[in-house]
Amino acid sequence: MDKDDTLTKAAQAAESAQTMTGAQMVIRALKDQGVTHIFGYPGGAVLPIYDALFQVEGITHVLVRHEQGAVHAAEGYARSTGKPGVVLVTSGPGATNAVTGLTDALMDSIPLVVLTGQVPTHLIGTDAFQECDTVGITRPCTKHNWLVKNVGDLSRVLHEAFEIATTGRPGPVVVDIPKDVQFQTGSYLGPQSIHHRTYRPKTDPDLSSIVKAVEMMAAAKKPVFYTGGGLINSGPEASALLRELVDLTGFPVTSTLMGLGAFPASRPEWLGMLGMHGTWEANHAMHDCDLMICLGARFDDRCTGKVSSFSPKSKKIHLDIDASQINKIVRVDLPIVADATKALREMIRFWKSQKHKVQGAALKDWWAQIDQWRGKKSLSYRNSDSIIKPQYAIDRLYELTKHRKDVYVTTEVGQHQMWAAQRFHFNEPNHWMTSGGLGTMGYGLPAAVGVQMAHPDALVIDIAGEASVQMTMQEMSTAIQYDLPIKIFILNNEYMGMVRQWQEILHGKRYSHSYSEALPDFVKMADAFGCVGLRAEKPSELDGKIQEMLDVRRPVLFDVRVDPTENCYPMIPSGAAHNEMLLSPDDGGEISDAGKMLV
């Protein structure tokens, strides 16, 4: 046998090694993409993939109790690691149950690859058992999706799915795989052989815009950085670069709900969160600034308040990786379409090389003004020694955990979420996981499962409400099964608190269906799940119980009974501007008819 022959044989062997079933391709592609964890739930149309998974080492599958939980867990995993979250569910109800999580991930730009089983190709369109039009249903709630009808396309689509989910503006993708395609054999292509035909996200900034941006910054007398989830998504380097840019300029920083942690809450330049429940100083700085530098945020209605009165005197720079966000809500003076890390790197480079200096005297005045606003102490509240105030509970939780570096906080949606955002201070990115855009009650518990899966030794706390937490409570079983010591810190006010607050302010205190009637006993429930149940009813017992929660290396359901009537302040009422905030119930404040129409 000559040498050429041997080579051909070897090539053929390599070739034949690449021939496998569709189900095996799925597992192989996951491995080639570096996936170590997937969240899923089996069913008829994904059995071949589950069979392939059974026979492979190196991928941990987390069995959830509901597919929505799988997607939120994958989101928590993704947001706390920067890696894509991977989900495997069956056809029909498996796919439809995933829809809330997909929409949540799309709104918050979280990279997910969701694999759904589908009925075999010859049954598609026949109303077969557990058939649904998965790509049709998920088209508007994914960044992109595919129905793979031919095993020859499968490996390419899987690798494209990872590329699209994780690059540009990240987002969820769905790959729908009919059962017959999972059984068929075909050739597997590795990730390196994939080059998408049309998808080319723009990540490099236009340097002339960068030059202009730093000139505007050098000329600014009342500047503010307004940063969002885009900075977190760009990776930890973007957060580091923001800190460097603030070192160079001394400008104040505020963040959206999604952006918390990119800038340390412990630094003096930090103004706190902006928006509907943002701080007095953050919102007034936004309103009165002469230069707004928006980094990876999208002028969401929770942040802007009344758009026609939004920051009327400022020039605006808007950095976003997604061109469709530019001028969508607010007209900006200087758009920069780029990846935040690359753009910030260039901003710093030009700031230094062009030897820019800030307007020192003007900035001093600006900071004096900001200090005056800070003097309002807009996050203060009236504490009680007989009843636990929700704010106090979060303050204590923060105080008793702040010495640890590895604290990850997830939340559900509502008052507790806003109090957590205001009072639990973050110094690093990727440690705060909350449903921002979609506002999904039930997000926090499964998200905590995903976070703890990725960080087994970390302290993972879901700051929850008693209403939200019941939406995905079944995932406590998942936590037990995988020995995940998540802490579910329930601020139990017996109301859907934010709904109640709005009914109080907007609907004449008619509390229509917002009372949490027939609540379960969370301590007994914890017992039934096999985790630790705790309850605190008086402020004096709170610290001890929190410590007990932290000390036990098991999942905990902690029922913190808080003041049922407490409202979340400060608040920009619907239809009002940043400088029309309410600090307390005594502020009254008329809400316009137009405002009442808003959500």
Place this chain on the structure above:
Amino acid sequence: MHDTKVKQSAENERHTLTVLVDNEAGVLARVVGLFSGRGYNIESLTVAEVDPMARTSRITIVTSGTPHVIEQIETQLRRLVPTHVVTNWTSAKAGIEREMALIKVAGTGEKRVEALRMADAFRARPVDTTHASFVFEITGAPAKIDSFIELMRPLGLVDVSRTGVAAISRGPEAM
């Protein structure tokens, strides 16, 4: 001082856009779903594969909205993964826009003769003829087809089928 608020109240404008896309399954639903999901208008829509080798399809959409909405539509279309290129023939590039229609007119006597005379003036061609009816094929700018249809109405207009606008750039360049 520039106007901070994105103008919502500006006049609606009609724009013709072309999107060149990969001809993959569901791509039309993606484009149409974007319009319905975000509340944009579609006045006409024309789609066909234009390059079987490259497997690309060309979708031409006539839409209306404020300049701000039109700008949003363009950036949203560019964001779709299978999109190659988006061209606005109304604001960005000089193009030729044409539409074809089949128009059925039924009648006898003087009206029938008048319909045929009008068709001749509009360079509409009869493609089906019976003693009691014509089907005319007419090509041109949408406004021309509109006026032809209006003229046919009193003469026994029975049915109209329009293709929607197809557009292409002037000069030697592709879109």
